[in-house]
Amino acid sequence: MRYLGLDLGSRTLGIAVSDPTGMIASSYKTIRHEEEYDRLLEEVLSIISELEIEAVVLGFPKNMNNTIGPKGKLSLEFQKKLQERVSIPIILQDERLTTKSATDLLIQGNVRRKDRKKVVDSVAATIILQTYLDRRERE
Numbered sequence: 222m223r224y225l226g227l228d229l230g231s232r233t234l235g236i237a238v239s240d241p242t243g244m245i246a247s248s249y250k251t252i253r254h255e256e257e258y259d260r261l262l263e264e265v266l267s268i269i270s271e272l273e274i275e276a277v278v279l280g281f282p283k284n285m286n287n288t289i290g291p292k293g294k295l296s297l298e299f300q301k302k303l304q305e306r307v308s309i310p311i312i313l314q315d316e317r318l319t320t321k322s323a324t325d326l327l328i329q330g331n332v333r334r335k336d337r338k339k340v341v342d343s344v345a346a347t348i349i350l351q352t353y354l355d356r357r358e359r360e
Contacts, residue, residue: 222239222242222243222275222276223238223239223240223241223243223272223273223274223275224238224239224243224246224274224275224276224277224278224350224353224354225237225238225239225249225265225268225269225272225274225276225277225278225350226238226239226246226277226278226280226314226346226347226349226350226351226353227265227277227278227279227280227346227349228280228316228319228342228343228345228346228349229279229280229295229296229299230292230342231256231292231295232253232254232255232256233251233252233253233254233342234251234252234254234261234264234265234342235248235251235341235342235343235344235345235346235347236248236249236250236251236252236265236268236343236346237249237343237346237347237349237350237351238272238274238350239350239354243354243357244354244358245351245354246347246348246350246351246354247347248343248344248346248347249268249343249346250343251342251343252264258298258299258302262299262302262303262306265277265303266303266306266307269307269309274309275309276309276310276311276312277303277307277309277310277311277312278312278314278349278350278353279296279299279300279303279311279312279313279314280296280314280316280319280345280346280349281293281296281297281313281314281315281316282296282316283315296313297313300313312353314349314350314352314353316345316349319345319348319349319352322345322348326344
């Protein structure tokens with residue numbers, strides 16, 4: 222089963238994909254969107270079709286006290302719009318601190334600041350997707 226991982230931000234969408242067995246997540250790309258969510262939705266639908274994705278794992282940013290803020294509401298809206306267009310599951314995955322973890326990983330890998338900005342969102346999507354895949358495997 223092939224999964225797509227998404228880290229939705231206000232200006233970028235980080236994308237990760239799993240291998241065909243659904244075991245390992247890899248960074249795919251980052252899309253800049255300037256809050257053009259309809260265009261972004263079309264690009265995601267194209268990727269789902271092209272890669273024959275069977276489920277989408279969407280990062281769900283909650284506040285540290287477990288409440289849902291504006292970014293969480295944005296993810297819920299995006300999930301709803303995406304679910305209206307596809308028949309595959311759209312799974313929400315808690316993404317608290319994933320961007321921080323992604324940045325830390327890139328710093329540890331000696332990636333320059335300028336280069337980190339280009340890939341941090343797709344690395345965060347990879348962490349979101351791998352977290353889901355690991356949890357699913359344990360269940």
